[in-house]
Amino acid sequence: MWGGRFAEGPSAIMREINASIPFDKVLWQQDIDGSHAHVAMLAKQGIISSADAAQIDAGLAQVAAEFEADGVPEDWDLEDIHMTVEARLTELIGPVAGRLHTARSRNDQVATDFKLWVRGATDRALDGISALQQALVTRAGEHAQNVMPGFTHLQTAQPVTLGHHLMAYYEMLRRDASRFGDARARANECPLGAAALAGTGFDLDRAMTAEALGFAQPTANSLDTVSDRDFALDYLMAASQCALHLSRLAEELILWASQPFGFVRLPDSLSTGSSIMPQKKNPDAAELVRGHAGRIVGATTALMVTMKGLPLAYSKDMQDDKPPVFEAAGLLDLCLAAMEGMIGGAEFNTNRMRQAAGLGHATATDLADWLVRAANIPFREAHHITGAAVKLADSKGCTLEDLSLDDLKGIDTRLTEDVRAVLTLDASVAARCSYGGTAPDQVSAQVTAARRALGMEN
Numbered sequence: 028m029w030g031g032r033f034a035e036g037p038s039a040i041m042r043e044i045n046a047s048i049p050f051d052k053v054l055w056q057q058d059i060d061g062s063h064a065h066v067a068m069l070a071k072q073g074i075i076s077s078a079d080a081a082q083i084d085a086g087l088a089q090v091a092a093e094f095e096a097d098g099v100p101e102d103w104d105l106e107d108i109h110m111t112v113e114a115r116l117t118e119l120i121g122p123v124a125g126r127l128h129t130a131r132s133r134n135d136q137v138a139t140d141f142k143l144w145v146r147g148a149t150d151r152a153l154d155g156i157s158a159l160q161q162a163l164v165t166r167a168g169e170h171a172q173n174v175m176p177g178f179t180h181l182q183t184a185q186p187v188t189l190g191h192h193l194m195a196y197y198e199m200l201r202r203d204a205s206r207f208g209d210a211r212a213r214a215n216e217c218p219l220g221a222a223a224l225a226g227t228g229f230d231l232d233r234a235m236t237a238e239a240l241g242f243a244q245p246t247a248n249s250l251d252t253v254s255d256r257d258f259a260l261d262y263l264m265a266a267s268q269c270a271l272h273l274s275r276l277a278e279e280l281i282l283w284a285s286q287p288f289g290f291v292r293l294p295d296s297l298s299t300g301s302s303i304m305p306q307k308k309n310p311d312a313a314e315l316v317r318g319h320a321g322r323i324v325g326a327t328t329a330l331m332v333t334m335k336g337l338p339l340a341y342s343k344d345m346q347d348d349k350p351p352v353f354e355a356a357g358l359l360d361l362c363l364a365a366m367e368g369m370i371g372g373a374e375f376n377t378n379r380m381r382q383a384a385g386l387g388h389a390t391a392t393d394l395a396d397w398l399v400r401a402a403n404i405p406f407r408e409a410h411h412i413t414g415a416a417v418k419l420a421d422s423k424g425c426t427l428e429d430l431s432l433d434d435l436k437g438i439d440t441r442l443t444e445d446v447r448a449v450l451t452l453d454a455s456v457a458a459r460c461s462y463g464g465t466a467p468d469q470v471s472a473q474v475t476a477a478r479r480a481l482g483m484e485n
Contacts, residue, residue: 052099057143064239086120130229134253138218148356155363162370167193171470175380183387191465203269210261217242221252224340263327274320277313294372319358326351393449402441
């Protein structure tokens, strides 16, 4: 493949360090698609004959059929998927196969193949996000009125609804979908035709190959084209952010499934047992989603460090661009599917959630807000009075709602029997009726809007 430049072939060490076929063989379909588009353009421009183009097209189709049926052979002497395809094509149709690489370099070829693959991975991520969002929205609609504790610092803060909590993750995923959408838009320029780094002297129609491969337009600068892996980093950064969100949701399910919480029972199909403790039901799928987030973030870091100091244009370091992307994409697809299954199959213990919401004086803020409205006092003063009420309730071992009127009057004479109306859990969540709040009506409205955005039937 190297031609007559070298007197000797590569050493065994060079052969092993140089070969990328063990991992880039997954690009075989993209490589053949790009070759079909390239040869059609060469024929249309009169750079090669129509007869040669037809022969190459037929040969490429046969190579694709073989790879589909039997997999891609790994010949390390051929280095990569590009030379593997060309070598098999040459075996099938002879020397005319050599015309395929006219006005093309492996530099623009790999950029095109990889960008096509990343674009497909982005579409899979968007589909997976949408499926998980639909599961979240469905369950949120079922639990728009079910009360649970809302936490800050993992301490009971204010009561919220389970539907509101689930919709928080819908919003995180909505931003993830936006990031992937932006990444896909930026990746929608075709590298093919940039050649090695400077373009080519052949009269190419780059717009034709871009359209054939589903790109909006060709790239504008040949140096940037073969040097660019922003599209891969864009994917990885969006995947990392999405993985962090999935990890947070997984962590909550792990906590909620523990006996001290008892908020949820996860599906048996996504749980495991213990080799020694028969009673155990471990949330291993959720734990692996949490763990995989680290690997996805690590993949992002790996490619960032690879690219950070490379001069223009192509350097062999860039061969290491694909393994982290392939790994991250596989993990993200799996994590999204696992979380969809967990949310869809979760059995929520709403009675236990409601019981927990009544602990920790979760309606204390409602007492302070009532003082601001009814007694017309500054919130800071109301906060101080409420703190005294919490201290008294703690000393008596009761809830704020259970304090007697004499207890309340002893703290501040402006506290009346009317305050009890705001101290129930249901009253507390109903009062949070501002846009985006936890009030059941607000949650139901957000669920309706989300179903519409996702194209779900209402």
